Amino acid sequence: MAGSSRETPGVVPVTVKQISETSHSGEEKANFVINGVDFTNVTIVGKVSEKAERNTDITFIVDDGTGRIGCKRWVNDTFDTKQMDEIQDGIYVLVIGHLKIFQSNKQIFAFSVRPVTNFDEITFHFIECIHDHLRNSKLQPKGDVSTQFQSSDSSLKPAVQSGSSGYQTASSGLSSEQHTVDVKTNCDELVLDYLPSSVAKERGMHRDELSQQLKIPSEKIVDSIRSLEDEGLIYSTIDEYHFKSAAA
Incomplete structure (x- = not known):
């Protein structure tokens, strides 16, 4: 499996069931494999419970x-503490982090956790999961496609909680023309290529600095940042103006 797998850059949108069904690549870098693709960084969306602080x-x-x-967020400075103060039991969050095995259980070591402020984000996340699954399944040998899809079909059914009535399946009725997650503009690529240069900066890079350095109008930078953040390729740090690359 590991020998024929491909490595995917950035962050992979997944459901918890997909995580439970992943296999270990067996390589030294301790990647996991899903749909024949190696990955380490994931993004999930869900409801928080059992928060415990140390x-x-x-x-x-x-x-x-x-x-x-289970998710763990290391608290190294006041920014980490401030970010996690917003995270309380019962709210929905978007988590970006490294998938690891800890005490025989898969766990996400988060480097970004933020509340979901628009419930369309939940629907969009599950659409991303489906899109990634279908795209990667099509790249598998033809004999494996149906098996791959059937075995993990149930892991791609989105669910959001609606009041006290429990979980309901979220709509995924978007056409392929509407969903363009894997299409980046030149501006997106420039921002994504430039951000790793700020890896030594704990705060990341201010969007105005990106505009100045890349000589791109600020409104285009803002659009690219929004697009890349939605894909999980970058994340905000101390505020909504500073960003770092998830792959840095």
Whole structure:
């Protein structure tokens, strides 16, 4: 499996059930494999429960309707503390982090956790999961496509909680023309290529600095940042104006 797998850059949108069905690549870098693709960084969306705080870290459970997974956020400075103060039991969050095995269980070591402020984000996340699954399945040998899809079809059914009535399947009725996650503009690519240069900066890079350095109008930078953040390729740091690359 590992020998024929491909490595995907950036962050992979997944459901908790998909995570539970991943296999280990067996390579030294300890990647996981899904649909024949190696990955380490993931993004999930779900409801928080069992938040527990300690001096060095904060742990919590995320339930996305397909399963539950433990998450850990290291607390190294005041920014980490401030970010996690917003995260409380019962709210929906978007988590970006490294998938690892800890004490025989898969766990996400988060480097970005933020509340979901628009419930369209939940629907969009599950659409991304489906899109990624279908795209990668099509790249598999023909004999494996139907098996891959059937075995993990249930892991791609989105669910959001609606009041006290429990989980309901979220709509995924978007055409392929509407969903263009894997299409980037030249501006997106320039921003994505330039951000790793700020890896040494704890705060990341201000969007105005990106505009100045790349000589691109600020409104185009803002559009690219929004697009790349939605894809999980970059994330905000101390505020909504500073960003770092998820791959840095």
